[in-house]
Amino acid sequence: MSSYFYALWIPQFKEGEPYARKSRLDKAELRDRDEDPELWVSGEIENNTLLIRLAYTIDKNPQRTLVFQKTESSKEGFIVYKLNLNDNENDFLCNRLRTTMPKAIYHYLKEFFHEHQFHNCGDDSLLEAYFSEDQINLNDDNHLRSILRTYLQSYIYKYEGCVSLCRDRLYYVTKNINDGVRISDSHDVLKMMIDNNQIVLDGESMYCDFLINSFPYLVDQNQLHRIYAQRNELARYDDRMQRLESTLTSQKSLKIGWIGFLASLIGAVVGVAVSLFLGQCSSSELENGVSTIRKDIQLIEAYDSLSNQNILLIKQNQDSILKLLNKPTTKKLRQ
Amino acid sequence: MTTKSIGYESPLKHIYETKCGNLSDLERNLGKSTVRQLEAMGFIMNAPSLHGDTWKISDRARRLGDVSFRTYSRKERFKDFYRYKLPRMLFGA
Structure with a gap:
């Protein structure tokens, strides 16, 4: 049997020992591709001792349980776990745990202690245990220095990645705006990037600062310089964005004015068209009426002339x- | 360790198009440092597997990729014209 040790950091920005x-x-299923074997994990923790039982199944194999025993913890958020593995435990998960803790397992176990404040669980950064x-x-400065270096390196990667992005x-x-293409998309990208930068600069940096401020005498100065340099660079990019x-x-926002302008333009065009249409209708009807009256007058005149002639x-x-008229009457009288 | 810039045409696009794969392949394609950056930014997730660790794109990276790499449709073109180009032409903004 061999023992392996893992110092997990539960990100926090206030002093206090981690609790369940x-x-x-x-x-949960830890699998990235369909063709890989299924790996299902489920976990339980004892509130007093923080002992973790991680049950897992690989494909259809019988369930196995790994027991992580807490050996130490600190108010800065570190917990040290010990895992004992027998030599006959040689599936891929156990073999992986013999070299380091897989990030997915660390991420899963962290959920016992950590509350996501600045992002969803699915957007969480992966830390290396x-x-x-x-x-x-944890009372040995050399160990603590190595542990700090590991976790601060994750923040360096994070800041460098964000700056590069x-x-x-x-x-x-800027290229899209200059070319006059994909401006809506670019606007969406900018908004998303600004949100992302705010989460990193205002939220997640608090964890990093807590770690730095907790051990100012142990932090690698080169790492510290890189962290601050990258963070300032990120802040500059965020400002430009x-x-x-x-x-x-x-x-x-000109769109709103533009809609008003367009609506009034359409209204005006429609109004002019309608008035023209109505004008055309009335004039034609008037013409018809006038011609009818003229005809009537002509008829009346003709009737008058005929009457006069008569x-x-x-x-x-x-x-x-x-x-x-008188003739028959006289005849009748004579008769 | 080699580093490649995480940007429009490179790592983000690569993981957005590839979606998942072996971590060792990703490290070979993008460089170990870049892969660590992607992990630290929460752009990829890992899982242990039979033949080494694997990765898949996270929701955060997928959302950014959706906006960045979606096709430039007619609707989008019209939106650009209506929202930005026409006001610029009319008002010089």
């Missing part, structure tokens, strides 16, 4: 008409 926030963790085949003593993303955004984002936002004719032939 949960007594049991949900079953400090591993040793020898007993780890900002640099390239800023290049991508915020200015660019506000410019794009102000440009976008009256003249009647007047001219008045005598003969009277004669005709």
